[in-house]
Amino acid sequence: MRGSQVIGEAAVRAGCRFYAGYPITPQNELTEYMAAAMAKTPDGTFIQAESEIAAINMVLGASMAGTRAMTSSSSPGVSLKQEGISFLAGSELPAVIVNTMRGGPGLGNIAPTQGDYFQATRGGGHGDYRSIVLAPASGQEEADLTRKAFEYADRYRTPVVILIDGMMGQMMEPVVLPDPIDPRKLPEKSWVLDGAKGRPSRIIKSLILNTSTMEEHNWKLYRKYETISKEITAAECHLTQDARLIVIAYGTAARIAKGAIKRVREMGLKVGLLRPITLWPFPKNKLVEKSRVVRNFLVFEMNTGQMVEDVKLSLEGRANVHFYGRPGGIISTPDEISKVISSLYYRQHLEEE
Amino acid sequence: MEQIVFQRPRYLKKAVFHYCPGCGHSLIHRLVAEIIDELGIGDRVIGVPPAGCAVLAYDYFDIDMGEAPHGRGAALATGIKRTLPDRIVFSYQGDGDIAAIGTAETIHAANRGENITIIFVNNSCYGMTGGQMAPTTLLGQNSTTTPGGRDQLRDGGPVDLSEMLAIARGSVYIERTAVNSPKNIRRTKQALTKAFKIQMAGRGFALVEILSPCPTNWKLSPVDSLKYIDDTVTKTYPLKVIKDTVGDLE
Ligand SMILES: Cc1ncc(C[n+]2csc(CCOP(=O)(O)OP(=O)(O)O)c2C)c(N)n1
Numbered sequence: 001m002r003g004s005q006v007i008g009e010a011a012v013r014a015g016c017r018f019y020a021g022y023p024i025t026p027q028n029e030l031t032e033y034m035a036a037a038m039a040k041t042p043d044g045t046f047i048q049a050e051s052e053i054a055a056i057n058m059v060l061g062a063s064m065a066g067t068r069a070m071t072s073s074s075s076p077g078v079s080l081k082q083e084g085i086s087f088l089a090g091s092e093l094p095a096v097i098v099n100t101m102r103g104g105p106g107l108g109n110i111a112p113t114q115g116d117y118f119q120a121t122r123g124g125g126h127g128d129y130r131s132i133v134l135a136p137a138s139g140q141e142e143a144d145l146t147r148k149a150f151e152y153a154d155r156y157r158t159p160v161v162i163l164i165d166g167m168m169g170q171m172m173e174p175v176v177l178p179d180p181i182d183p184r185k186l187p188e189k190s191w192v193l194d195g196a197k198g199r200p201s202r203i204i205k206s207l208i209l210n211t212s213t214m215e216e217h218n219w220k221l222y223r224k225y226e227t228i229s230k231e232i233t234a235a236e237c238h239l240t241q242d243a244r245l246i247v248i249a250y251g252t253a254a255r256i257a258k259g260a261i262k263r264v265r266e267m268g269l270k271v272g273l274l275r276p277i278t279l280w281p282f283p284k285n286k287l288v289e290k291s292r293v294v295r296n297f298l299v300f301e302m303n304t305g306q307m308v309e310d311v312k313l314s315l316e317g318r319a320n321v322h323f324y325g326r327p328g329g330i331i332s333t334p335d336e337i338s339k340v341i342s343s344l345y346y347r348q349h350l351e352e353e
Numbered sequence: 354m355e356q357i358v359f360q361r362p363r364y365l366k367k368a369v370f371h372y373c374p375g376c377g378h379s380l381i382h383r384l385v386a387e388i389i390d391e392l393g394i395g396d397r398v399i400g401v402p403p404a405g406c407a408v409l410a411y412d413y414f415d416i417d418m419g420e421a422p423h424g425r426g427a428a429l430a431t432g433i434k435r436t437l438p439d440r441i442v443f444s445y446q447g448d449g450d451i452a453a454i455g456t457a458e459t460i461h462a463a464n465r466g467e468n469i470t471i472i473f474v475n476n477s478c479y480g481m482t483g484g485q486m487a488p489t490t491l492l493g494q495n496s497t498t499t500p501g502g503r504d505q506l507r508d509g510g511p512v513d514l515s516e517m518l519a520i521a522r523g524s525v526y527i528e529r530t531a532v533n534s535p536k537n538i539r540r541t542k543q544a545l546t547k548a549f550k551i552q553m554a555g556r557g558f559a560l561v562e563i564l565s566p567c568p569t570n571w572k573l574s575p576v577d578s579l580k581y582i583d584d585t586v587t588k589t590y591p592l593k594v595i596k597d598t599v600g601d602l603e
């Protein structure tokens with residue numbers, strides 16, 4: 001299956017019953033998949049919205065009404081969704097948003113890049129909030145993390161972003177899909193708006209005029225984000241046991257880096273890969289742990305350097321942080337990256353240690 | 354024997370409105386609450402308040418309510434209604450909310466024929482943000498951003514949103530009323546009741562535009578504001594049924 005279709009099918013199997021989206025390349029396969037899948041699901045809703053803004057606000061409504069809801073888009077479309085994502089965060093509502101990143105800023109191009117790292121991990125919309133950001137690097141992980149995305153969204157009542165690029169969306173790989181969940185068997189939500197039958201009426205909102213209540217609300221969100229950081233942070237470590245240099249990369253870049261590491265290992269260089277799976281919360285502790293033995297980290301991204309800031313913030317000067325990246329949709333080859341790795345390796349005299 | 358002639362509607366909370374004296378929002382809230390009671394939908398109605406002076410509507414209505422970002426009421430109501438088709442979903446929006454930032458959401462919800470009800474309160478200005486020009490501001494009308502009066506060439510003319518919505522293929526009932534006299538208030542209540550009944554019957558998109566006074570920003574007394582609606586506002590926005598493909602529901 002194609003990556004986009006894997007996410008679509010995994011969403012349906014996770015109990016997603018509401019999808020609203022608006023076409024944009026390179027993620028139309030997902031929108032189209034949801035159109036077909038929801039038509040086959042008796043209690044499913046698919047809406048081709050008039051804009052990304054409308055789509056995310058439909059999701060906001062569906063989420064209030066208690067259903068597992070998803071929307072997807074690509075970079076310019078996700079910019080439009082940021083208003084709604086901020087409202088989801090402020091109103092403490094679950095939802096899943098897939099961003100299949102493309103070149104930017106502006107209309108950019110449709111080639112795979114990782115230019116939206118900042119937008120995804122810094123909240124992106126207005127206000128003091130974060131979204132959980134998951135970065136799968138294989139078809140299997142697209143399936144597994146989509147399931148998790150819905151679980152996290154419900155558990156923490158917060159928007160969850162699945163961040164991929166056109167390459168991950170198009171790539172065909174065999175996957176084992178998780179068993180379908182019957183959404184009616186999910187734990188009941190204590191806060192939904194479904195008409196106040198037999199209970200006091202409820203309000204879901206993000207407007208808080210009183211300044212001290214507003215502050216309290218933001219501290220509450222902050223504590224929630226602290227809990228999320230403790231509970232779900234994830235990263236993959238590949239050949240890091242004996243490594244003298246660790247490459248840090250996520251998604252498509254991590255796959256390229258893996259290929260490159262295989263090559264330099266054959267040359268006898270001790271290089272490993274640390275792949276963040278959650279981009280927010282960032283796997284800071286894993287990095288700190290590795291920095292006790294490894295002095296050099298190479299961050300590789302398909303942009304001019306965004307995640308490298310989180311790496312530096314995590315390490316706080318404990319190790320050398322190097323960066324290599326290419327934006328604009330140019331996909332580096334494993335060969336290119338292995339050259340970058342080996343030249344850095346020798347420059348730092350890591351072979352002598 | 355004691356006879357009750359007037360009391361707080363069941364679906365209004367015991368709260369004091371924050372609206373200015375003479376504001377139409379208070380009246381319209383009361384009408385909506387009465388209708389919810391009369392139609393017996395209090396435990397299955399979900400309201401979507403706007404950004405605008407009515408942003409705090411959830412503090413007044415004793416029903417489930419979910420806040421929309423500015424202008425997005427129709428999209429939000431769509432999401433709720435499609436998820437819970439047997440509930441009654443309405444959005445309550447001002448003219449700035451619905452006819453400026455939210456035009457696309459509203460027209461497309463109408464065009465899809467979403468089975469929702471929209472209460473469109475037209476006070477021909479941005480009340481909450483301090484009386485700037487709204488899409489519905491009349492030609493010649495003063496506002497803080499049209500100090501010499503709205504000028505067609507400079508500012509464009511008033512937007513006829515209801516007429517635009519009547520063109521949309523999925524809308525079934527659009528009526529413009531006012532709340533400036535007992536007669537018009539009764540008419541407004543009838544129109545709103547019909548709009549809700551249309552939804553209950555699953556007939557499609559219904560909207561009632563209500564001409565409403567904003568004495569504060571019009572810089573008129575409450576009484577003069579009521580007169581201003583009759584003498585001036587209805588010249589641009591005549592009170593009428595703009596579209597009705599449903600007819601009598603009974
Ligand atoms: C995205 C966004 N832009 C602007 C605003 C500021 N704003 C709040 S209410 C409003 C206009 C309200 O006017 P109207 O909808 O006519 O309602 P009224 O207050 O007159 O009842 C504006 C522009 C906002 N809340 N959100």
Ligand code: SF4
Nearest residue numbers: 372373376406480567
């Ligand atoms: S500013 Fe106008 S619309 Fe707002 S509460 Fe006052 S009178 Fe009503």
